[in-house]
Amino acid sequence: MTSDHARTGRPALSAARRAATRREVALAAAHLFIENGYGTTTVEDIAAAAGMGLRTFYRYFAGKEDVLAPLLAIGTQAWADELAACAPDLPLREALSVSYRTATTRTLTAEAIPESRLRPLVRAATQLPALRATWLRVQQDCEAQLIPIIAARTSRSADDLDVALTAAMANAAVRLATELWAATDEPGSAADVVDTCLSRLSAHTLL
The missing domain is CATH 1.10.10.60 (Homeodomain-like)
Known part of the structure; x- marks a missing residue:
């Protein structure tokens, strides 16, 4: 029944x-x-x-210390969604960069948060001990989201070690780039730093 x-x-x-x-x-x-x-x-x-x-x-x-988790998760979910929607013939490295930039722009616009005001917020999330655990937990969840998307784009199994490594490396590059961007007041967007970090991974077989 x-x-x-x-x-x-x-x-x-x-x-x-x-x-x-x-x-x-x-x-x-x-x-x-x-x-x-x-x-x-x-x-x-x-x-x-x-x-x-x-x-x-x-x-x-x-x-x-837990209150920012849903907002951070919106950004990572948007990145995963944009990556999944990228043209299948677009090289993975380019797809990761393009999808991150598009997701960031759309999320900030939707939430009415200028990127210039986002930097101190991300800085707090990445540097304050009380918020750091939340930041890392959201990043771990993001990595899990990337695995099936990368598997589909590369015609591999989600259990493939190279897929898992690629997801981990791409997510770590984006996390590090975001943290580097937030830690300074240098001009440029987070997406610019993400592009630089992802380019360093281009030697990887799937990137």
């Missing part, structure tokens, strides 16, 4: 609503971090900006 949950899809809807709420709170927190700094922004500030009470906030997040 089919349950009411199976017929109505309520669990999926609840999960979707939860994800949407987490994303909204993360975006509110991001703007506060950009305007006021991570250290001076409190959980109370984030909850107020998101229009919720503290008890509700803690139903969605363990603490302030």
